[in-house]
Every structure is written in C-alpha cells, then in structure tokens.
Amino acid sequence: MPEYRGVMVHAEVAEGKLAAIATELLGCGRRLADELGEELSAVIAGGGVSGLAREAFAFGADKVYIVDDVLLKDYQTDAHVTVMEKVVRQVMPRILLIGQTSIGRDLAPRLAFRLETTATMDCIELAIDPGSKLLLRTKPVFGGNARAVYTSELNPQIATVRTKAMTPLAPDTSRKGEVVTVEAGLAPSIIRTRILEKVKQEVEGISLEAADVVISGGRGIGSAEGFEQLEELAGLLKGAVGASRPPCDNSWVPDVLQVGLTGKIVAPDLYIAVALSGSSQHMAGCSGCKNIVAINKDPEANIFREARFGVVGDWKKVLPALTAKVRELLAE
Amino acid sequence: MNIIVCVKQVIDPEAPPSSFRVDEAGKKVAPPSGVPPVLSPFDENAVEAALRIKDAQGGKITVLSMGANLLREVVKKPLSMGADELVLLEDEAFTGGDSWSNAQALAMAIKKIGEYDLVFCGRQAADWDDGQVGLGIAEMLGLPSVTLARKIEVADGKARVEQVTADGYEVIEVSLPALITVSNELGEARYPTIKGIMAAKKIEPVVWKPADIGLEPDQIGAAGRKMNLEKLYQPVHEGKCELIEGESPEEAGANLALKLREAKLL
Numbered sequence: 001m002p003e004y005r006g007v008m009v010h011a012e013v014a015e016g017k018l019a020a021i022a023t024e025l026l027g028c029g030r031r032l033a034d035e036l037g038e039e040l041s042a043v044i045a046g047g048g049v050s051g052l053a054r055e056a057f058a059f060g061a062d063k064v065y066i067v068d069d070v071l072l073k074d075y076q077t078d079a080h081v082t083v084m085e086k087v088v089r090q091v092m093p094r095i096l097l098i099g100q101t102s103i104g105r106d107l108a109p110r111l112a113f114r115l116e117t118t119a120t121m122d123c124i125e126l127a128i129d130p131g132s133k134l135l136l137r138t139k140p141v142f143g144g145n146a147r148a149v150y151t152s153e154l155n156p157q158i159a160t161v162r163t164k165a166m167t168p169l170a171p172d173t174s175r176k177g178e179v180v181t182v183e184a185g186l187a188p189s190i191i192r193t194r195i196l197e198k199v200k201q202e203v204e205g206i207s208l209e210a211a212d213v214v215i216s217g218g219r220g221i222g223s224a225e226g227f228e229q230l231e232e233l234a235g236l237l238k239g240a241v242g243a244s245r246p247p248c249d250n251s252w253v254p255d256v257l258q259v260g261l262t263g264k265i266v267a268p269d270l271y272i273a274v275a276l277s278g279s280s281q282h283m284a285g286c287s288g289c290k291n292i293v294a295i296n297k298d299p300e301a302n303i304f305r306e307a308r309f310g311v312v313g314d315w316k317k318v319l320p321a322l323t324a325k326v327r328e329l330l331a332e
Numbered sequence: 333m334n335i336i337v338c339v340k341q342v343i344d345p346e347a348p349p350s351s352f353r354v355d356e357a358g359k360k361v362a363p364p365s366g367v368p369p370v371l372s373p374f375d376e377n378a379v380e381a382a383l384r385i386k387d388a389q390g391g392k393i394t395v396l397s398m399g400a401n402l403l404r405e406v407v408k409k410p411l412s413m414g415a416d417e418l419v420l421l422e423d424e425a426f427t428g429g430d431s432w433s434n435a436q437a438l439a440m441a442i443k444k445i446g447e448y449d450l451v452f453c454g455r456q457a458a459d460w461d462d463g464q465v466g467l468g469i470a471e472m473l474g475l476p477s478v479t480l481a482r483k484i485e486v487a488d489g490k491a492r493v494e495q496v497t498a499d500g501y502e503v504i505e506v507s508l509p510a511l512i513t514v515s516n517e518l519g520e521a522r523y524p525t526i527k528g529i530m531a532a533k534k535i536e537p538v539v540w541k542p543a544d545i546g547l548e549p550d551q552i553g554a555a556g557r558k559m560n561l562e563k564l565y566q567p568v569h570e571g572k573c574e575l576i577e578g579e580s581p582e583e584a585g586a587n588l589a590l591k592l593r594e595a596k597l598l
C-alpha cells in the first residue's frame with residue numbers, strides 16, 4: 001500500500017495572483033513539512049493559472065500541481081471538489097491545508113466527506129504531535145470562548161486555516177521546484193450550479209482587511225448617521241470602518257463591513273472599538289490586533305478585557321473629542 | 333415545495349462570556365447556570381429562509397433536530413414561527429458526535445422523511461463553529477449544495493441563491509433537490525406569534541431512535557466519531573486595560589488621543 005506523505009496546500013488565486021491566504025498556508029505548510037522531513041506541495045486549480053507556479057515556489061513550495069481548465073475559472077463546488085479529489089488521490093498527501101475563506105468553507109467539508117476523511121475548520125494553530133506524528137489542529141469553538149485541539153488518524157488530515165493566523169515566508173524568487181500538470185478531465189454535466197451574476201458591494205476608501213487602522217462600531221452606535229462620525233476619524237487616520245454584527249443586521253452599514261467569526265478577519269496596528277460590547281464572536285475577527293482601544297459606557301463590557309486602552313463613557317461625547325484632538329495632533 | 337430544515341439546540345451564544353466554563357477533564361462545556369439553551373441562531377435564519385419560500389408559494393416545512401433530552405420549548409420554536417412538522421432524533425446515543433456521525437444520522441433521517449425539494453441548515457452551529465454537517469449531508473445524499481445563502485428563491489424546479497462572498501455576493505442557480513446553508517445576512521428570523529405558539533402546542537414531534545433510521549449505535553454520536561478531541565480549554569485573557577480618565581467624557585476622549593500619540597499609535 002502506498003503511504004500518505006508530505007504536506008499539500010490548496011492555493012487560492014485572487015485577481016491573477018496567489019491570494020494572501022495561499023502565501024500564509026505555504027508559510028505554515030513549510031514549517032510542518034520540515035518538521036516531518038517531507039515535501040511541501042501546492043495545488044493551483046483555476047483557469048489561466050499555469051504561470052503562478054513560480055510564486056508558489058518563492059513562498060516555499062517544493063512542487064506545484066497545476067490544474068488549468070476553463071471550467072475551473074470561477075469557483076464552483078462540484079468542479080473544484082472533483083478536481084481536488086483527483087489530485088489528492090493521485091498525490092496522497094499526509095496533510096492538506098485549505099484557507100478558511102468562502103471558498104475553503106465550501107470546499108473543505110465536501111472534499112473531506114468525499115475522501116472519507118476528516119477536516120478541522122478555522123484552525124489558528126497547527127503542529128505535529130511529537131509522539132504520534134499526527135497533526136494537532138487547534139481551533140476556537142463556542143464563538144471563541146474556548147479552544148479545541150483535534151487529531152484524526154485518517155489521511156489526508158485536512159485543516160482549514162483562519163486568514164492572517166499564519167505568517168508567509170519572505171518570498172525568495174531564486175527558489176525553484178517541479179511543476180506537475182494534472183488534467184482536470186471534467187465533464188460539464190457534473191456541475192449542478194450556475195453562476196448567474198457576481199455582485200461587488202464596493203466600499204469607498206481603504207479595504208478593511210488591508211487597513212492599518214480600523215474604527216469599528218457596535219450596537220450602541222444606534223444608526224447609520226452615527227457611523228459617519230466613525231468615518232470621520234477613520235478618514236483622519238487613513239483607516240477603514242468596520243462593525244460588529246448588529247449594525248450589519250440593522251443595515252446601518254453594509255454586510256461586507258462585518259468583523260468577526262463569520263465576517264472579516266482583520267489585524268491592523270490599531271483597532272478602535274466604539275460602543276461595541278466585544279462578544280467572543282466579534283473578537284474572533286480582531287484578536288490578532290495588539291492595540292485594541294475601547295470606548296464604551298459599560299465598564300463591565302467584555303471589550304475592556306481585550307483592550308489595551310479604554311475610556312468608560314458615552315461614545316457620543318468621547319468620540320468627537322478624540323477626533324478633534326487627533327486632528328490637532330496630526331496637524332502639528 | 334417540501335423543505336427540511338435541520339436545527340440544533342445549543343448553549344446560548346449570547347450568554348455573558350464571564351459565565352462560560354469548560355470542564356477540561358471531561359472535555360466538555362458546562363452549561364451556564366440560569367441561561368437556558370436556544371436554537372443555534374444561524375438555524376433560525378435557515379427556518380426563516382424556509383418560511384419566506386412557504387409565504388411566497390406555499391409548501392410544507394419539516395424541522396429535524398437531534399440530541400437527548402431536547403427541550404420542547406426550544407425545538408418547537410420553528411413550529412411556532414410557522415413550520416409544519418417536527419422530527420426528533422432523540423436518544424442518548426445521538427450525543428457527543430462529530431461532523432461525521434452527526435451528518436450520517438441526519439442524512440439517514442432525511443432519507444426516511446423521503447420527499448423533499450430543499451434541505452436547509454445554518455451555516456455553522458454556534459457551539460462547535462464547524463460548518464461541516466450541512467455539506468456532509470449533501471455529500472452523503474448526493475445533493476448539490478450552495479453555502480452561505482443570504483437570499484433564496486425557487487422557480488421552475490430550480491433555486492436561485494445569493495451566496496455571501498468576501499466583497500459582496502454571487503447569484504447562483506442550483507437544480508433541485510439541493511442543500512443550502514444559510515447565513516445571518518439573510519435577515520433576522522421572525523418572532524413566534526401567539527397563534528403560532530398555540531398551533532405548535534398541538535403538534536406532537538415524531539421521535540426516532542437509531543434503529544428507526546437504520547443505524548447501529550456504534551455508527552452515531554460519540555461512538556461514530558472520526559475526530560479525536562484531544563483537549564478543550566479556555567484561552568487566557570491578559571486583561572490589562574489601561575483606563576484613560578478625564579474630568580468629563582470629552583476630556584477623557586482628548587486624553588485618549590494624547591495616550592495614543594505617546595504609545596506611537598498615531
């Protein structure tokens with residue numbers, strides 16, 4: 001019986017390049033592969049992706065499997081699960097890492113069930129158990145109130161990894177590797193879904209995930225107008241505005257601004273949380289930030305357990321004064 | 333239009349974080365005292381999605397849940413919102429499962445229910461935050477799937493689903509029968525009406541044991557797991573928040589700006 005060996009990364013593509021999560025997975029995968037003394041491979045499945053292998057080598061891959069097919073251009077469950085099943089059965093990796101993105105959330109469970117193995121979703125730490133050599137998969141559970149560590153003897157051991165939880169290697173463009181082309185061999189009839197339309201909900205200014213400063217509002221902001229004050233401060237600091245779930249559910253801000261377990265994961269240098277209680281579900285989206293600042297009238301609010309600096313007080317009074325002083329300091 | 337909605341009874345995710353306790357030795361979460369369990373909120377969104385389709389074109393909604401000692405006031409909530417029938421997989425043997433054993437039992441129950449055009453699940457359960465069971469059911473039943481729905485409409489034997497993406501949404505058409513997981517962007521679930529609550533009282537749930545869905549006790553719950561839970565713990569909070577004071581809230585706000593400058597964050 002052939003053995004399962006090596007670490008494989010499912011490398012997502014975004015706008016003709018490897019997605020940030022793919023470089024993060026390669027960084028993490030490299031460490032695991034070195035620990036096992038085995039190979040790190042990447043799978044790039046898409047349409048017109050054959051030129052991306054070099055990027056994957058630069059970020060740490062030893063081998064790249066390219067599946068280039070027009071039917072893979074957009075992510076569609078049936079096509080991508082089928083292709084990944086084919087690659088995994090051919091290569092037999094011990095470990096398969098996938099991003100915890102909208103694609104990964106869709107792909108990983110279905111693939112795991114098809115391969116009769118297990119996946120652990122939304123991992124924030126991965127390590128090799130020194131004794132059993134199994135993958136130790138740590139994930140937040142109960143909305144971030146607890147963490148669970150899982151193992152499974154079934155191969156491949158699949159884990160999806162939270163965005164921004166792992167650090168990419170500094171790219172080394174002199175690194176080389178082997179490119180293997182895999183035929184998708186897809187019959188169009190297996191695809192039972194059809195994409196009718198793609199709608200982008202554009203938000204002006206700096207994107208939430210790329211911003212160095214994020215000003216987030218919670219339920220206490222109370223209205224769409226209230227968020228204009230957050231935008232003013234964000235504008236001054238060249239940052240972005242985010243929100244917890246209630247402002248999104250109430251349509252004060254677009255859904256795409258939601259930070260949290262089921263929204264965006266951000267890791268800015270400065271995160272100012274205004275009138276936001278700091279539920280575990282929300283903190284899951286910003287816990288990578290070292291400098292959380294809380295403004296909340298409730299001194300018992302959970303956000304103060306997570307913050308470095310805080311002001312207990314009504315945001316309607318505190319925030320304008322903060323904004324005015326920031327304006328003054330920046331003008332100096 | 334026959335819709336099956338899978339719902340799960342969970343520890344209330346809105347319970348204050350300070351009331352949250354882990355039994356590390358037992359690798360279990362201790363239910364917080366005085367906070368009753370609820371339906372997982374994303375499952376309520378899934379019920380709402382089914383009710384909107386029923387409102388628009390009629391149909392029957394069957395709610396499916398699994399566990400032991402399920403509280404009737406919790407699992408009957410979808411009935412009081414307007415769902416028609418309730419099937420419970422209720423037995424101690426169904427507890428302690430992972431995504432594999434849970435998906436297996438639910439898939440077998442859905443097979444036994446038989447007639448369905450759509451199966452809805454919440455995007456993930458608010459306890460283990462896994463988001464796998466729905467897709468596992470789809471794989472086991474050979475159904476196409478769409479995840480993270482924010483809107484679902486049905487016409488001409490197909491569902492038109494708006495799927496949440498990182499920067500907006502995609503409109504996806506899927507053939508029926510299909511499995512769809514529902515996200516909170518769909519909108520809040522309706523409140524039960526008095527009439528609904530009265531109607532729900534009269535509906536007796538159908539209760540199935542493992543043998544009723546053709547499974548052996550070693551295939552379900554804790555015995556059917558493929559994942560080992562090695563450890564369960566609470567992360568430590570550093571909890572060193574420096575509170576910035578002032579004579580007034582305005583002064584505190586200005587002092588905060590000064591503090592951020594001092595910390596080189598401005």
